Structures are given as C-alpha cells and as structure tokens.
Amino acid sequence: MSDIILEARGIKKWFTVRSGLFSTIFKRTEPTYIRAVDGIDLKVKRGEIFCIAGESGCGKTTIARLIMRLETLTEGELWFDGDKISDMSESEFKKYRTRMQMIFQDPYGSLSNNMTVEDIIAEPLRIHNICRDECEVDERVRSALEDVGLNSPDEFVGRLPHELSGGQRQRVAVAAALVLNPDLLIADEPVSMLDVSMRGQILTLLLELRAKKNISIIIITHNLAVAKQLADRIAIAYLGKIVERGETKQIIDSPMHKYTKALVSVVPVPEIGVERNRILLTGETPNPISIPSGCRFHTRCPFVGDECSQKEPELLKMSDGREVACFKAQVSDAAN
Amino acid sequence: MADTKREVFLEVKNLRITYETKQGKVKAAENVSFRIHRGEFIGLSGESGCGKTTTALSLMHLLPKEGKVEEGVILFKGENILDYDTKKVEALRWRDISMVFQGAMNALNPVHKAIDQMITALRIHEDVTEQEAKERSLELIKSVGIDPARATSYPHELSGGMKQRLMIALALVCHPSIIIADEPTTALDVMVQAQILDLFNQLRDRTNLSVLLITHDLSVLAETCDRIIIMYAGRIVETGRTDTIFTMPEHPYTKKLISSFPSILVDKEIDFIPGNPPDLINPPSGCRFNPRCDFAVDRCRQEVPPLECENGHCVACWRRHEF
Ligand SMILES: Nc1ncnc2c1ncn2[C@@H]1O[C@H](COP(=O)(O)OP(=O)(O)O)[C@@H](O)[C@H]1O
Numbered sequence: 071m072s073d074i075i076l077e078a079r080g081i082k083k084w085f086t087v088r089s090g091l092f093s094t095i096f097k098r099t100e101p102t103y104i105r106a107v108d109g110i111d112l113k114v115k116r117g118e119i120f121c122i123a124g125e126s127g128c129g130k131t132t133i134a135r136l137i138m139r140l141e142t143l144t145e146g147e148l149w150f151d152g153d154k155i156s157d158m159s160e161s162e163f164k165k166y167r168t169r170m171q172m173i174f175q176d177p178y179g180s181l182s183n184n185m186t187v188e189d190i191i192a193e194p195l196r197i198h199n200i201c202r203d204e205c206e207v208d209e210r211v212r213s214a215l216e217d218v219g220l221n222s223p224d225e226f227v228g229r230l231p232h233e234l235s236g237g238q239r240q241r242v243a244v245a246a247a248l249v250l251n252p253d254l255l256i257a258d259e260p261v262s263m264l265d266v267s268m269r270g271q272i273l274t275l276l277l278e279l280r281a282k283k284n285i286s287i288i289i290i291t292h293n294l295a296v297a298k299q300l301a302d303r304i305a306i307a308y309l310g311k312i313v314e315r316g317e318t319k320q321i322i323d324s325p326m327h328k329y330t331k332a333l334v335s336v337v338p339v340p341e342i343g344v345e346r347n348r349i350l351l352t353g354e355t356p357n358p359i360s361i362p363s364g365c366r367f368h369t370r371c372p373f374v375g376d377e378c379s380q381k382e383p384e385l386l387k388m389s390d391g392r393e394v395a396c397f398k399a400q401v402s403d404a405a406n
Numbered sequence: 407m408a409d410t411k412r413e414v415f416l417e418v419k420n421l422r423i424t425y426e427t428k429q430g431k432v433k434a435a436e437n438v439s440f441r442i443h444r445g446e447f448i449g450l451s452g453e454s455g456c457g458k459t460t461t462a463l464s465l466m467h468l469l470p471k472e473g474k475v476e477e478g479v480i481l482f483k484g485e486n487i488l489d490y491d492t493k494k495v496e497a498l499r500w501r502d503i504s505m506v507f508q509g510a511m512n513a514l515n516p517v518h519k520a521i522d523q524m525i526t527a528l529r530i531h532e533d534v535t536e537q538e539a540k541e542r543s544l545e546l547i548k549s550v551g552i553d554p555a556r557a558t559s560y561p562h563e564l565s566g567g568m569k570q571r572l573m574i575a576l577a578l579v580c581h582p583s584i585i586i587a588d589e590p591t592t593a594l595d596v597m598v599q600a601q602i603l604d605l606f607n608q609l610r611d612r613t614n615l616s617v618l619l620i621t622h623d624l625s626v627l628a629e630t631c632d633r634i635i636i637m638y639a640g641r642i643v644e645t646g647r648t649d650t651i652f653t654m655p656e657h658p659y660t661k662k663l664i665s666s667f668p669s670i671l672v673d674k675e676i677d678f679i680p681g682n683p684p685d686l687i688n689p690p691s692g693c694r695f696n697p698r699c700d701f702a703v704d705r706c707r708q709e710v711p712p713l714e715c716e717n718g719h720c721v722a723c724w725r726r727h728e729f
C-alpha cells in the first residue's frame with residue numbers, strides 16, 4: 071500500500087479546436103489547441119484533503135476529469151495507489167474505477183429526477199455488481215445515508231431529488247459516491263451552489279468522513295475561504311499550470327506568487343475595518359488558446375520584470391517547503 | 407455616509423407579497439419596510455429563498471403574474487408607485503429605478519451588437535437622435551471599463567465579466583437615480599467580482615446614484631455598503647450600519663449567518679445553522695426563525711417579534727436585550 075494515493079506526472083490536456091472561428095481570428099492554418107492542462111505534477115497522500123484552486127479556465131475541472139478518465143491524456147502519466155493507471159485498458163482499469171468517485175458542483179443537475187434516493191445510491195452497487203443480493207444493497211444504501219448524516223434512512227429512501235433541500239441533495243450525491251467505499255473522492259465545487267449554512271454542513275460532513283474512513287479528498291474550488299477551512303494542502307492554478315503549492319494556511323496567510331497574492335487580496339471577508347492591501351488585477355485571464363510566453367501570468371502581473379516574458383519560471387521549492395513558480399519570489403526567498 | 411438627514415427618496419412600508427401556486431400561497435415577503443437615501447449603498451442579504459428578489463421585483467413592478475403585492479406602500483419621491491398605471495410605471499422604470507437582474511448577463515440578445523442594444527434601449531425611453539444615443543452609449547461603455555472598440559462585439563464574443571459590465575451600463579443608460587443589482591457578481595470569479603464591486607464604488611464617487619445591492623454572500627457587502635438589511639424567510643430580521651451588523655449583530659440569525667461565513671483572515675472552525683429555512687406556504691408561527699433558534703422560548707413560537715429600532719439599529723427578536 072502506497073502512502074501516495076494519487077500521482078500525476080506531467081499531465082497535459084490539449085483540446086483541438088474544431089470550429090474555424092479561432093483559426094480565422096488568429097489567421098492560422100495549422101491546428102489550434104486549447105491548452106486546458108499544460109504540464110502538471112500532483113501527489114495526493116492517503117487521508118489528505120488536497121485543494122486545487124483557481125479561477126475559471128485555469129483547468130481545474132479538466133484535471134478532475136483526467137483523473138477520472140472522463141478525458142484522455144494528451145501527455146503524462148497517472149498513478150493510483152502505486153499502479154500506473156494511465157495506459158490501462160478499460161477492463162484493467164475497472165477495479166480502480168470503484169476506488170475513486172466524484173461529486174459535482176450542481177446538486178440539482180447531477181441527480182436524475184425520476185430516480186428515488188434509494189435508486190440513486192444503489193445504482194453504483196448494481197452497475198459494479200458489488201452485492202450478493204438485494205438485502206445487501208438495501209443495507210449498504212442505508213448505511214451510506216447514515217454516513218452522510220441522513221439519520222432516518224426510511225424517511226429518505228423513497229424520495230425524489232426535487233423533494234429534498236439543496237443540502238440534502240448534495241448529501242445524497244455524497245452518499246452515492248461513498249457507497250462503494252472509495253479511497254479517493256474528487257469534489258468539484260461541492261458547495262458553491264449552496265447557501266452558507268448549508269455549506270458548513272457539507273464541509274463538516276467531508277471532514278468527518280475523512281476522520282472516520284481515512285479517505286483522500288481532492289476538492290476543486292474557486293473559493294479560498296472554503297479551501298482554508300477544509301484542505302491540508304492547496305495548489306493554485308493559472309492557465310493550466312500550478313503557480314504555487316503548499317500547506318493551505320501557509321499559502322493563504324502569506325502567499326508568495328504574485329498571482330496568489332492578488333487573488334487572496336480581493337477575496338471578500340466578513341470582517342470590517344481590516345486594512346487590506348488590495349491588488350486589483352486588470353483584465354481577465356487570457357484565452358488558453360494563446361497562452362502568453364514566459365511566465366503565463368506576466369501580461370497581468372503588476373510586478374512584471376524583463377525576464378518574465380522570456381523564460382518560463384519553474385515550480386521550485388522555497389526555504390519554508392512550499393513551491394512557487396515566480397522569478398521574483400524565488401529571488402527574494404534566496405536572499406533571505 | 408449613511409446620513410439619515412439626507413433625502414429619503416425611496417421608502418418601502420409594510421410590503422406583503424405572495425405567490426399563488428398549486429400547493430398554496432407562498433408568503434414570500436411580509437412586513438418589509440426600509441428606506442433608501444440619495445447616494446446611499448444598501449445591501450440586502452439572506453439565504454436563497456428569503457425574499458430578496460421578490461422585494462426587488464416589486465420595486466420595479468416586475469413581479470411575475472402569480473406574484474401579488476397584498477399590502478404596503480412604495481413611496482418614490484413622495485408618491486406611492488404601487489398606485490401607478492402602466493404608463494406611469496413605464497416612465498419610471500429604467501429612468502428612475504433601474505435594475506441589473508440575477509443571471510442577466512446571459513440575457514443579452516445574442517444577435518445584436520452590444521452597442522445597438524444600448525442605443526435601442528435609450529431611444530425607447532428618451533427622445534434622442536441615433537447619433538446622440540450612440541455617443542451616450544459609448545460614453546457609458548467607457549465608464550464601466552469596457553474598451554469602446556469592443557462596443558461592436560456580439561455578446562458571445564465577450565467574457566462573463568464584460569457582459570456583466572455591459573448589463574450595468576445598460577441599467578445606467580437613462581441616468582436612473584437608483585439601481586437595484588440582484589446578485590451581480592455571484593456567477594463571476596473573485597478577481598472579476600472585485601473589479602465589478604470596484605466599478606460600483608467608482609460610480610458612487612462620481613454620481614449621486616443609490617444602489618440596492620442584493621446578494622446571499624454577506625461578505626461582498628462588507629466593503630461596499632453603508633447599511634445592510636438581513637432577511638429571513640420573507641421578513642426583515644435586522645438592519646443597521648454595515649459596521650454595526652458585522653461587529654455587533656443582535657439577531658440570533660444574523661449572528662449565526664456571520665459566524666458561519668468562512669474568512670481567509672482568521673482561522674475559524676466550520677460553523678453552520680442546523681436545519682433548513684422553512685417552507686413559506688406554511689411558515690412557522692411567531693418568529694419564523696424559532697425552529698432553528700437556540701434561544702427560542704414560548705413567546706417566540708406565538709407572537710411575531712416587531713422590528714424595533716434603537717439608534718438606527720433595528721432588530722426583530724423578542725430576546726434582543728437578554729444576550
Ligand atoms: N471539451 C472541451 N472542449 C474544448 N474546450 C474545453 C473543453 N473542456 C474544457 N475546455 C476549455 O479548457 C479550459 C479549462 O477548462 P476547465 O477545465 O473547465 O477549467 P475550470 O474548471 O477551471 O473552469 C477552458 O478554456 C475551457 O473552455
């Protein structure tokens with residue numbers, strides 16, 4: 071048993087643009103690529119809650135889909151619990167499929183509306199032929215419901231998704247993901263559609279599950295405040311690459327990459343009268359079709375230097391253990 | 407900034423709104439009263455379903471047909487706009503009171519260029535030439551931070567942030583004195599959200615515009631608003647100056663709401679309000695928060711607590727002074 075449950079080595083996902091629109095705009099005849107994920111290494115430990123954070127278009131959802139094999143890799147390798155899964159055939163991969171599960175952003179869209187709670191949770195058991203008989207299915211459905219805090223299963227098994235509150239629906243989605251006892255749970259924006267009180271309930275649930283089952287969780291979110299409450303480690307992504315990674319508290323309390331600094335500085339906070347040095351970036355994240363040269367953040371970086379547009383900074387380890395891909399941060403770290 | 411001596415130019419009194427549904431009457435807003443002064447930024451917050459959008463739509467006479475104002479007065483410059491006929495409402499809408507709708511950025515007409523939509527909107531409401539309308543539209547497009555060269559873009563060529571800026575420009579086209587912005591940044595990334603909030607702050611510095619900013623994300627209001635209104639299950643439970651609401655909330659719901667908000671500045675344990683907001687067809691009697699309130703006593707289950715004000719800090723809780 072490996073201490074690392076999931077490892078990604080240099081993974082890339084380039085989508086080919088099929089429509090002529092972009093090619094016309096960029097006056098190109100050779101194929102055009104959207105470099106959604108552009109060379110990322112990851113190691114997620116057993117029992118760890120690891121966060122991938124960043125703004126839309128940074129590639130975070132695509133990373134999750136690559137891990138789940140919902141997209142094929144353009145380049146790179148994926149390892150699960152010590153085994154290389156990236157070039158396995160579908161039949162070889164089958165036994166790993168039950169060991170990683172995903173929950174999605176939208177508790178409304180992700181559950182089909184004509185299935186009862188029982189059907190929804192039992193479906194993965196039936197598809198993978200896990201149980202000896204229907205009694206065992208029933209038993210596992212009920213215990214999964216209890217695991218997610220829906221403590222009177224009888225009350226819920228017969229209900230349809232629209233008869234549940236938003237928070238309950240997300241709990242059912244978590245129960246369906248957990249019923250197979252996965253080692254890894256990937257949660258893509260699991261609370262971004264929920265109100266704050268509901269959000270707290272789901273986050274608490276995820277923490278309890280980790281404590282009880284030692285499950286690893288990859289949480290994908292744009293919400294740094296949620297990341298801070300939940301994740302042990304965090305990776306900040308920008309245009310398909312990781313720009314900073316380390317312990318969540320370290321990264322959010324004292325970010326080093328200029329992009330992380332800017333991002334943290336504008337997160338709204340429910341505190342009043344706190345002097346904050348806001349770094350308001352202008353413009354928006356460039357299109358991943360035409361990623362800037364050098365440091366891909368240099369076109370928006372308020373601290374940009376000469377070398378930044380020429381060379382691409384590597385993700386290097388700093389003296390405090392975090393990793394940062396920024397020339398200026400690397401220089402100032404070396405000086406200390 | 408929240409100078410109460412300033413001109414009150416919008417006042418809502420005892421508003422009660424219901425929606426007719428197959429399951430019964432939804433009591434979406436009840437006893438809603440508040441004032442907006444000229445140049446003031448007011449935040450309206452509370453969890454989904456608490457009645458924020460309903461309240462906003464009623465100010466614009468834009469409730470859907472199943473919605474009905476059962477009671478109440480909306481005074482704008484001293485007149486009750488609820489009594490207005492269609493013609494007077496149309497004269498008021500967009501020119502005096504304007505709105506950026508929730509999810510509106512996807513509502514831009516995809517087949518028309520951004521600038522043409524503004525010119526049309528302007529010419530419907532004001533007697534101006536095409537040329538004048540074009541100049542004013544370009545001026546506005548610049549003022550919301552869009553490069554005028556992008557004005558001839560089609561909506562699909564613009565990012566979410568740019569579309570939202572454009573919606574704000576559209577809402578401003580007839581120089582309204584108040585703009586209602588319903589969840590204007592909810593679907594946007596944090597950096598774009600910060601840019602849009604910054605835009606509102608610039609507008610406030612440049613003009614005498616009042617803004618009613620509606621969001622379920624209370625932290626968005628902290629840096630933007632002078633005063634805040636908190637709603638729960640169709641009723642206002644607390645209003646006050648922004649600093650008061652954040653530092654000395656008195657209603658148990660507001661307290662819980664604020665303590666549940668994660669913050670990147672502090673190490674906070676995860677907190678939440680157990681249970682769910684009530685069904686508004688059969689809301690709890692008495693204080694609507696009572697089934698989820700740690701402090702509820704018999705009186706809370708029987709009598710509705712009135713919104714009582716002390717030094718501009720209004721709270722609807724029977725036990726306000728007990729803790
Ligand atoms: N199936 C696809 N075809 C083409 N482009 C895609 C596809 N999926 C994602 N993309 C593009 O890849 C980039 C990253 O997308 P995504 O992984 O969804 O990022 P995020 O989750 O951070 O929003 C975006 O520009 C997106 O439009």
Ligand code: SF4
Pocket residue numbers: 657658659693694695696697699700701702703706711722723724725726
């Ligand atoms: S009135 Fe009673 S139930 Fe309502 S908030 Fe106050 S103490 Fe709680």
Ligand SMILES: [Mg+2]
Pocket residue numbers: 126130131
């Ligand atoms: Mg995404």
